Amino acid sequence: MIALYLQPNSFKLESRRDIFQAIADPTRRAIITLIALQAMTPNAIAEHFDTSRQAVSKHLRILSECELISQKQKGREIYYQLELNKMKEIDKWLNQFRKIWETKFNQLDTVLANLKNKKK
Amino acid sequence: MIALYLQPNSFKLESRRDIFQAIADPTRRAIITLIALQAMTPNAIAEHFDTSRQAVSKHLRILSECELISQKQKGREIYYQLELNKMKEIDKWLNQFRKIWETKFNQLDTVLANLKNKKK
DNA sequence: ATATAATGCAATCATTTGGTTTCGCAAAAT
């Protein structure tokens, strides 16, 4: 070991990943959809895309890192499956806005109700 | 049966920006939350962050490009406001998974109900 | 035991991203 070797050449800080960054990529979103109902192996997944198996493997790693998917080893095959609970976190984030758009909808409701009453 | 919903309806022609790429950046998500309830000017928004006004301006442009926000000129000030309808597209995409996790929840319900019956 | 299949990892590369700095232009204030 060399003590003064501060950082490896290809030092990539891939730790700041979060679900939002993960779903930003269209291929990753497609993968998510693909395995939503049924766990799949990397090879099987890669067959659905126009990129190399290794590229898909990288996407799977990124999705794994933020725990949007999990894996189950079966012999030499690895089945990747979607972690729905993690998907719910996106939903959670959306919730703050859902509150707003539902409120706006209710306000419209009120307006309509008032109009109706005035007609009487 | 749950249909595959790979991409939201609206597509950007000029750039490959989409809502998912837009919300991938934490600063942009913060901006979205910030102006959700009240339209704000770029300067006012920038005061909330540790970056330059110009950087915020860039974020606003990206958010505008994918129509997540809109602007209203008032003299020399520009008020940016959130487009909730566009936010709903994220919700729409999530919907396919919501169906699944609700189904799984129902299945769990059934299991619990069966256990309860067996106890009797 | 050896070959093959399924997979992950590292190096490399072009492109994209997010930031800064500098500038230009209107609207408002002086």
Added chain:
DNA sequence: ATTTTGCGAAACCAAATGATTGCATTATAT
């Protein structure tokens, strides 16, 4: 009329991203 304010656009730069290629490793098949 001149200065200040609010803003976007362009040029530039370091870092991150997504893809490819070339391995290494382990499980299965022959």
